[in-house]
Amino acid sequence: MSAKSSASETFRAAQTRSDEIEARIGTDPGSLRMLTGDRPTGALHIGHYFGSIRNRVRLQEAGVEILQLIADYQVITDREGVGDIGANVRNLLLDNVAAGLDPERCTIFAHSAVPALNQLLLPFLSLVSVAELQRNPTVKDEAQSAGISSISGLMLTYPVHQAADILFCKANVVPVGRDQLPHIEQTRVVARRFNDRYGAIFPEPDALLSETPLLLGTDGTKMSKSRGNVVELRMTADETAKRLKSAKTDSDRHITYEPETRPEVANLLLIASLCEGTAPEQIAEEIGDGGGGGLKARVTEAVNTYFAPLRARREELAADPAYVEEVLARGNARANEIADATLAEVREAMGMTYG
Structure with a gap:
């Protein structure tokens, strides 16, 4: 089978599973846990809103459990200048909450505040080969769009870090566009290989595919x-x-x-x-x-x-900075509870619990 045929087959299977998820949203939303996120690289704009934020709010209102990741560690994957990450994290939280995400019903947290999540990267990296990472088309695309000539180790392992983001909370749904499917497939591979090697712990997450409107910037090029x-x-x-x-x-x-x-x-x-x-x-x-x-x-x-x-x-x-800090602290604490429990399961399955 050619690479093009294989990609088409993968997309058809993902679309079928996505259609099934949409049906479950209407009948059994409580069975779904969704991981979604943004990178705090700057102010969010109307393209982000119509492309993803509005859909998050829709799923929240339908009763789907949502974990909203503020991916501050991902800011350093493809750039040397990171800007004011702290301010960008807080502004991203403000944009999402103002748009309708309810901190009482969803968990909003930052990458760097959840050590156990990032520790999962180590056993997960043992389950994939360098060749598999190098073939991942989204890594190449991200590097090209960022103008990177030399891919860093963090950039190369970006798909596995995303797998840790998704699997630490055992999310079974991830909303993505078609171009992000390779990341979801990599996560499914990591989950399957871990389960086969150490015992069933992780679900194989499905992509929730949607036709997001492609909005151009005011100059007719990509919004940036x-x-x-x-x-x-x-x-x-x-x-x-x-x-x-x-x-x-x-x-x-x-x-x-x-x-x-x-x-x-x-x-x-x-x-x-x-x-x-x-x-x-x-x-x-x-x-x-x-x-x-x-x-x-x-x-x-x-x-x-x-x-x-x-x-x-x-x-x-x-106007209430204390509220913003409280929401982030509460979300970080909840994410840490989940990550610590998952890491404990992983260590026990791998025979790495001592004392």
Whole structure:
């Protein structure tokens, strides 16, 4: 079987399992434990919200148990300059809680605060070969996108670290896009090999696949804070208007939704559509000959209206630093309880309990 055929077969099997999970969300959400997360590399933006945060809140409201990882250790996998990690961790927590994640119903924690989680990396690394790690396409893609010519040991073992993230809490669901499937498959392999070698401890987690909207930045390229082309969740209405005013469109005054031939215009229409709940084609028809100015005005109004409650809630939360610290401390404590229990099971299965 060719590599392309094998990847297609893997995707079909993952999609089947994902469909089954969606059905369970409606019938038995309490049987699902989901691990999801973000890297604290900067402010979250509307692409993060529509791509993942909104879905987390949906699953929380459905009754799925959620562990939200703030992956501060992953910040150092593909960059030398890490910025103010502490501030980024707190801002990421604020964005998620303001968006609707409830610390009373989910566990929000930081990578570096859970030693037992990271200790699982050692036995897990013994279960994979260097060749397997080198073949992982997402490692290559991450390195390429970060402009890295020499892959560090941490970057190479990134998929196994992700396996530890997922397996430490015995998560059985991980929401990902199709491009992240190799990481989930690697985690399933690690779980299977550990269970075969030492005894059944870990579930083989399934991917919850979803078609997340691919939003471009205001310059028509990939959204990136470093490019200054994003609308951050924490921006004010005026900052949002200023950012969207500079958004790239084209010279045709008649607005139409044609993603293939008019990607920048289509992107703005899609943003308005996501905020309003109206089809982008209909929005385009309503704007008609209003040109780029009319389009940007519509998008600005839609974004500011949609995110006004989130921004108000975020401002309220940010005014109470003690609350932020308390939420993080509580989440870290809960994650440590889970990780310590799992590591104890692992050590016993491996015959490494002494005294």
